[in-house]
Amino acid sequence: MVWIPQISDLVDRLGAAELADALRDPAAATVPVALDDPEAGRISGVVVLEAWLAVQDTWRAEHGADIEEVAVTLGERRAVGEWVVRLEGTDGERIGLPVAAAVDLASTLPVRIHHSRLPLLGRHVVRRPMVPPDPLAHPSDVVGAYKAALDAGDTAAVVAAFGPDGSFRGPADDTSRHTGAKELTELYDSFFSAGGGIPLKLCTVTEDGTRSAFEYICDRWGGADLPPQPGLAVCARGGDGLIVSARVYDDVEAPVE
Incomplete structure (x- = not known):
């Protein structure tokens, strides 16, 4: 349950201004938008996305969240952003939660958020895959x-x-x-x-x-x-x-x- 507002900036860097604007203001969206979050799962539709982002704004404020950028890996049609979200954990101590997001303009699920829920809940949570394996995918x-x-x-x-x-x-x-x-x-x-x-x-x-x-x-x-x-x-x-x-x-x- 960690939305990174800077994901919209990452979408902008790929040249998808309409998608970036939809993530900032779903009510004014002119293109379909869908994302997947470790807690909420698949989120799509103006009403659902707008409500979820409002909950996220409140959650970050309540947990005193500060977001620190780690790196951005920028490809032609896909980008991966990495951040550390520093916030108040379950025991009141400040923790640093690593969060990454893949922004994939060629996908029907263009925003995919990845992070562990162990620091937030004290346990792991099994999550369903978001995209299928690709036998042609090989790092160099x-x-x-x-x-x-x-x-x-x-x-x-x-x-x-x-x-x-x-x-x-x-x-x-x-x-x-x-x-x-x-x-x-x-x-x-x-x-x-x-x-x-x-x-x-x-x-x-x-x-x-x-x-x-x-x-x-x-x-x-x-x-x-x-x-x-x-x-x-x-x-x-x-x-x-x-x-x-x-x-x-x-x-x-x-x-x-």
């Missing part, structure tokens, strides 16, 4: 190698895709990062302790030369079958061409400690 160069190593459960190959100071940040806490070969090795060894790799099914890939952002469906982790559920990951390359940062946005509950 080192990110493709990282994805293959993740599928195979090969810790050494995963860590080799990262630069010396490369880091991984999970979906539930923006302060929890694993940095450097030692921490990454321990992290991915734990991930693969469930009996194998994490064979993500890619749905979209958006690249800008520096970052590769990919939406996926996760339905298996090691030897465990999972309910199919969506996610989004962004890998940023450093000057050496290796991954300097991997960031994940999903609500998948790993079958590992």
Whole structure:
């Protein structure tokens, strides 16, 4: 339940001014608009969208939400935005919730929001996939190698895709990062302790030369079958061409400690 008003600006950057205006003021919309949110699910129609955005404005104010931009990956017809929303958590402490959105002008569901609900509810929530897998979706160069190593459960190959100071940040806490070969090795060894790799099914890939952002469906982790559920990951390359940062946005509950 986290709407990022800056998503409208991202739509503008893709040249879809009418869609951007519809997201800002649904009552004046001249084009159809649909989005998918982790809590509300599919939202479409002027009345429903207008009411939902009003609830979101109130929710952000009540939780003292501040929004910090992390990065934007801009393709030709698709863009992925990343933010950290800093707000009051369930225990009154300030938390940082990572949120991403894919804006896809070629889709009947042009705005897809990704974030974990663990920091908000204290538990994971299974969510239905939003777009189907695409067998032609493949990230390029080192990110493709990282994805293959993740599928195979090969810790050494995963860590080799990262630069010396490369880091991984999970979906539930923006302060929890694993940095450097030692921490990454321990992290991915734990991930693969469930009996194998994490064979993500890619749905979209958006690249800008520096970052590769990919939406996926996760339905298996090691030897465990999972309910199919969506996610989004962004890998940023450093000057050496290796991954300097991997960031994940999903609500998948790993079958590992």
